[in-house]
Amino acid sequence: MSLPDPTEDLDWGGYIGGIHEIFHKNAVAHPDRLCVTETVTSKAPTRTYTYRQIDEASNNIANYLRDSGIQNGDVVMIFAHRSVELVCAYMGTLAAGAIVTVLDPQYPPQRQQIYLQVSKPKALISIRKATEESGPLAPLVQKCIDDELAIKIKIPDLRFTEDGELIAGEDSADIFANVKGRASTPPDVLIGPDSNYIMTPLALGASLILPAKEDIQHVRLSEWMRKWSPTTTHLTPAMGQILVGGATAQFPSLRQVFFVGDVLTTRDCRSLRQLGPACTIINMYGTTETSRAVSYFEVPSAQEDPAALDSLGDSIPAGWGMKGVQVLVVDREDHTKICPIGVVGEIYIRAAGLAEGYLNDPEKNKEKFIDNWFVDNEKWVEADKANDKGEPWRKYYKGPRDRLYVTGDLGEYRPDGAVRVLGRMDSQVKIRGFRIELNEIDANLGGSPLIRDCKTLVRRDRNEEPTLVSYIVPEIAEWKRWLETQSLQDIDEEGVEMGPCTVYLKRFRRIQAEVRDHLKSRLPAHSVPSIYIVLQKLPLNPNGKVDSPNLPFPDASLMTEDASEEDLKSWESLSETEKTIATQWSTLIPGLNAKMVRPDSSFFDCGGHSLLAQQLLLDIRKELRADVTIGVLYANPTIRGLGSAVDSLRSGQAVTVDHSNDNVYSDSLDELTNTLDAKYQSADPDALSPSNGATFFLTGATGFLGAYLVKDILDRKNTKLIACIRGAKDLKFAKERLVRSLKGYGLWQDSWADRISCVIGDLSKPRLGLDDASWKHVADTADAFIHNAAYVHWIARYEQMMGPNVLSTIDAVKLCNEGKPKLFSFVSSTSTLDTDYYINLSDAQTATGRGAVLESDDLLPNRTGLGTGYGQTKWVSEQLVREAGRRGLRGAIVRPGYILGSRNSGVSNTDDWIVRLLKGCCQLGARPRIINSVNAVPVDHVARVVVASTLNPLPGMNVVHVTAHPRLRMNELLSALSYYGYEVPEVDYDIWKSQLEEFVSAGAVEKDQEQNALMPLFHMATANLPSTTRAPELDDRNAVAVLRADADRWTDIDDSAGDGISREDIGRYLRYLVEIKFMAAPTGRGRKLPEIDTSIAEAQAQWGVGGRGGTS
Known part of the structure; x- marks a missing residue:
């Protein structure tokens, strides 16, 4: 099916009459047909009314409004909920030429007052039944009515004589009263959740049944449906859940169910089809601003097609535009383009029946109701003039207005042209x-x-x-x-x-x-x-x-x-230290009752996270006088474990979680090596070229480095990408997440759309979390595999990170051994070198002129000594990949250090340690003096090295170092803050550390204050940075070799000289961070921040990137 054409004529002058006029014609055509039935309640019997009776009552209201001075275009507010009186008041108000707004008694008084103040009605119709059931109007609402409204109409219950004649009340304003209607079986009925859908069946000449409020609840609504046997119903998805929730009663009479108002899930549809096997489900899409539902998607009944839901995913599509309506999916970056099939954009509604606008809000109208830029509206104006036959309604007609309503919803076209709504942009x-x-x-x-x-x-x-x-x-x-x-x-x-x-x-x-x-x-x-x-x-x-x-x-x-009795017994069993800690947890973690905490309760399972962990340690230090480190908390996260650690510290015993001398990670290597295949396929890099093409499989594609890896891969000729995405509900959502990430970093190109596909995976699960079909697809399709994803955590222990970081690497090389032979690159980290051995080796070799740490070094001295679980997992993974290389696998192990922002755009990762250090220094108003060199490289260059190493590997499996040329020292890097006008004088590290501790120890921040950027990494910032930030110098001759080969075979650009960070680069990063409001602009004297493309920052805000990336 073709996509909608936004220049098509939508029959702008095809007016068929107002709904009240259509209703009147129905009343004339079949006056004695049953019109409305209000079903029996605990307080009132069933009430029924014919079309003639409702029409007569509506006309009386219309006449009364006109006689009272209501003119065309005046606003009349009806204070009522769903009832027959509302039907009459609604039709009568329209017949009087007024604008209708309904104020429901269920709304709180403050909201009722706002509606009155915004709509500024000239008259209020108050239905007695509504005030009887909901109570009198609140004083502030009544005052607003008394002060502002000139016309007030009170309507008692609707009453007729036994012959069906309307009984007039003693007061001319009391138009309606009660009736003894006569019951009959309606030919077609519909339940409406609000006034819009009360009117629709009446315009169609159908009979309407209104359930009592007390029947709209679980189980009772399904029983009501079975008893009254409607053939058609209209519901919101939320009311649909009430209908099917816990229901056992079936309703075989039901033939059609219309849904609108929210996402309709296939799960709820399955439940509904079990209870009403003959019903067809029609999902509609619409908003208040579109005046009605504007699209439809039909799901055949279970009797007609039992498998109709199987291919629809988790939710029902919004479908196609109704007659005279187009649902347009517009490119979010270029609004002159309609998105092709499968590409996510923003949904716009094009129709003649859009709402006039938001009452008394011209600025919002400009934002949400806009002229159709795809076509000149004068074209329709001229055509309408040619068709002018002097119809009576034309004196109120404003002429053709080709407008679009901006919904703020995300959507995409399916291959059949139907629109699927994917959620809100916000x-x-x-x-x-x-x-x-x-x-x-x-x-x-x-x-x-x-x-x-x-x-x-x-x-x-x-x-x-x-x-x-x-x-x-x-x-x-x-x-x-x-x-x-x-x-x-x-x-x-x-x-x-x-x-x-x-x-x-x-x-x-x-x-x-x-x-x-x-x-x-x-x-x-x-x-x-x-x-x-x-x-x-x-x-x-x-x-x-x-x-x-x-x-x-x-x-x-x-x-x-x-807290239950069982909880209280457990509470009493805790020591005083444990009770204090549990109370501290409950103070920090929302929703946690201290007396529910058990001895084996974990801080993190109870809702704690890294920020709260830092605050907890400060609370323990203040209240219990114990200096607990973050490592102790992660090693002892339960009440019993942490309480024991605190008691040990208070008694003067040492509590350490330094696992650098443990053999846990190196012992696991010996066991895991036995799980590797005996032999691996060896891929030929010469088989891949710009002419032959190459298909990459990439993990971690939505992260910061991952996005630039995607760019470097797809910037090459004749390449394709399969991206592994974690946590997506389906493949379309997975691809949308990837595209959104790329757009947020300012990298996306439309030409990539057909070259990207996705699979859904999870590194923490066996076989990378891929299902059998995805595993086989990647095995048979991919020519190269870049394993970039990892679980990054600077406190978690090796055992906690082993699954996503180490076992996933074993599965990754196993995947390379199935299907096609694959070139393999493993993105590691210089954290594998973080021991005194390699720092001392680097110092000694540099001092004697023998150079830095070689890429050929086997790192076996680090079988012990690595102090972080993350570094340990990377070390073990490297050793496993090296062994796979000895058994035939061809590729590279790439070791970057700090990965900073893009040199070209300034785009940076706001969760990066150095970025947080820059912001934290600005917040403190000081920077520490640290003279260590920093191995920091722009993300663009790191991505280039990784891809070049994959396509142009040296024989076997070799390490490729990514090292900065030249390296800045930390004090040089931080001095850029002062250079660009931030007032951050340099101080000794110990002074800076004390200032940071005082800042954090001050306790919880005020509502409008901002937590220090270093809070999540407080343990690192205060753990002797001059020592912990030392890093060895690295030889990078392998990097030079693969970059030269890449220039010869793929890019024609020689990047073998390497790259580093300059003061200008830091200025560009700062400018980006200011533009995205991560940092405040400098206010002191200094150089102006460099210019960047501000559209990148706008994209970051729109597409939501710049923070932490995923692990797959």
């Missing part, structure tokens, strides 16, 4: 430097069989820290089955009422740990929410959507009632 948030997709969290939460419904938000805790909070509704039947498998008893708990929500504090406590484990296996650690609040159901607003503002705040889960 659904991505940033917490602690990490970019997080809220939609992705909910998608993975929804994959748990224990969860029926969920919503994840970023809320601020009592310390004003942004915190991920997931609100979950359990699937009760599955929960009970799970309890049986665990041999556990359910807890009888009614829950606590918090506003419109019922919160369970005890009953589902175990589900939280289960859900956290579920997410940990699918998402990066930073995307796993800290708090889970279990609700009976998600609150809905009057439009049937999740009412996010009414979800309880995180402190709701801090109630002391949450």
